[in-house]
Amino acid sequence: MKMLGGDWSRGDLLALIGVLVAILGIWIAHRDTRTSEQQQPGPVRESSGGARGEVIGTPHPAITVVPRSADVSSGQVNFGCEETPPVRTPEVFFGANPGDIQPRPEWVQTDNVKGHNQEVIYDKDPANHVKGVFAQGSITGLDKQLFNCPGGGHGTLALHVTWTEEQTSTGSNH
Secondary structure (H helix, E strand, O other): OOOOOOOOOHHHHHHHHHHHHHHHHHHHHHOOOOOOOHHHHOOOEEEEEHHHEEEEEOOOOEEEEEEEEEEEEEOOOOEEEOOOOEEEOOOEOOOEEEEEEEEEEEEEEEOOOEEEEEEEEEEEEOOOOOOEEEEEEEEOOOOOOOOOEOOOEEEEEEEEEEEEEEEEEOOOOO
16 A cells, blocks of 8 residues: 555556546536536526517526435345455436546455456446446456365455536526
């Protein structure tokens, strides 16, 4: 661990990348978000076509893009030597018009592992819009040694996701 004067581990680098992605996402969302006075439109004035003047309409709700994040995991998976169980995380569902989706799956808290893999699956509706993501993969135990298993293994498949989505706010200008 670098904080304790050691070398950078894979986990340290992934954590640093996650923090940088989160900062960038917040900065982009903040940059694209209008000030509160600009978000709250005033009354809409429409001409009635007559000699009497104006009719005041209903203001439209303000839409802002907000950053979101979520962390889910498969829970600990236990396996024996040469066993390869399939693993899946719960699905993270998105709100209205998700954008800038950044999923990061990784195996954590592993022991006695020969190998593992993971991938992100995008859940889409019939119109091909992304409505959620989850991670799936597998993890394999150590090889047997002379008809003996040196120990069962375990691991957890974790998924960290950042994204943006639209949020509607209705303000009252009465």
